[in-house]
Amino acid sequence: xxxxxxxxxxxxxxxxAGLLLLDAxxxxxxxxRSDANVLEPREPYETxxxxxxxxxxxGWIVEPGADEDPVPDEATVYLYxxxxxxxxxxxxxTVGRLIEACR
Numbered sequence: 030x031x032x033x034x035x036x037x038x039x040x041x042x043x044x045x046a047g048l049l050l051l052d053a054x055x056x057x058x059x060x061x062r063s064d065a066n067v068l069e070p071r072e073p074y075e076t077x078x079x080x081x082x083x084x085x086x087x088g089w090i091v092e093p094g095a096d097e098d099p100v101p102d103e104a105t106v107y108l109y110x111x112x113x114x115x116x117x118x119x120x121x122x123t124v125g126r127l128i129e130a131c132r
Contacts, residue, residue, distance in 0.1 A: 030067070030108065032085040044083040045069040046110070050131045061131035068110065068120060078113025085111045091124065100124050 032046045046068040052058040070082045087109050094104040102125030112118045 030086045030089070035066075041082065043070060044085055046084060046086050048127055048131050050128065063130045065130075067122075067127070067130055068108070070112070072112070072118075074116045075112040075118070078115030080114040083111070083113050084118070087111055087117070102128070 030046050030048055032044055035043050035045060037043060045066040047066050048063040049059050050061040052060055068084050068086070070076045070084050075084050076082055089106050089108045091100055091104050091106050094101045097104075102123060104124045106122055106124060106127060108120045108122075110118050110120065
């Protein structure tokens with residue numbers, strides 16, 4: 030997961046997150062990327078604050094099955110993210126759903 034800036038009409042910058050899938054043997058090789066962002070500021074604590082319209086991924090944990098190879102599609106990913114430089118949020122999805130977003 031990565032974050033980037035989208036500039037919208039009127040010069041409004043919105044920080045959002047997308048996904049990409051890297052080759053395990055050569056991480057400089059991008060295998061797939063999400064067409065759309067998977068996390069964007071929508072809630073009041075994400076759209077207003079010290080820096081408005083910002084979400085940025087900070088870290089995630091996967092459970093259960095994080096120690097399995099490969100990690101099962103039904104394993105839950107908990108993503109912690111900063112919001113408007115004022116709050117910390119948590120979002121969740123399954124591994125399978127995140128991989129599907131990259132196809």
